[in-house]
Amino acid sequence: MLSTNPERVRAMVACAERLGVPRGSGMLRYPAVLGKSKESLKCRSEFLLSEVGLEPMSIAHQPVILSLSLEGRLRPRYYVIKFLKENGLLDGDPSFFTAVKMTEKVFMEKLISPHKEAAPHLAQDYATACKGEVPTNFIFRWTRNRL
Numbered sequence: 099m100l101s102t103n104p105e106r107v108r109a110m111v112a113c114a115e116r117l118g119v120p121r122g123s124g125m126l127r128y129p130a131v132l133g134k135s136k137e138s139l140k141c142r143s144e145f146l147l148s149e150v151g152l153e154p155m156s157i158a159h160q161p162v163i164l165s166l167s168l169e170g171r172l173r174p175r176y177y178v179i180k181f182l183k184e185n186g187l188l189d190g191d192p193s194f195f196t197a198v199k200m201t202e203k204v205f206m207e208k209l210i211s212p213h214k215e216a217a218p219h220l221a222q223d224y225a226t227a228c229k230g231e232v233p234t235n236f237i238f239r240w241t242r243n244r245l
Contacts, residue, residue, distance in 0.1 A: 143157065163198060166198055174228045179194065210224060
């Protein structure tokens, strides 16, 4: 934070306020977010708001989510959870925040491995999505269910 350009900090605070984030929120107390480029924050925010369906205040309360890789973690894990839910394979209802905060090992153990028989391509599709590619077997119903 000490090496961050003050103008950049002011711009990020203004951007956060436009999203409805109050100055005292956790988002502005998480310095890693301020180190991200405006474009990367915009891409992550748009994905989380429009595709995942999160509310701005939910993101503000969990600012670490904005520091995670969109292509390497957020999008692939969203696809896995959505696939499992829409195909009736998910036991319980883990939140998106819980899923993205899990270590890779725990995520695989809890959400991929238990479904090897019912969804044999899930592990490969997840690995493909983590590389930023479009997996071929993530098939979703036409209804747009949000997490």
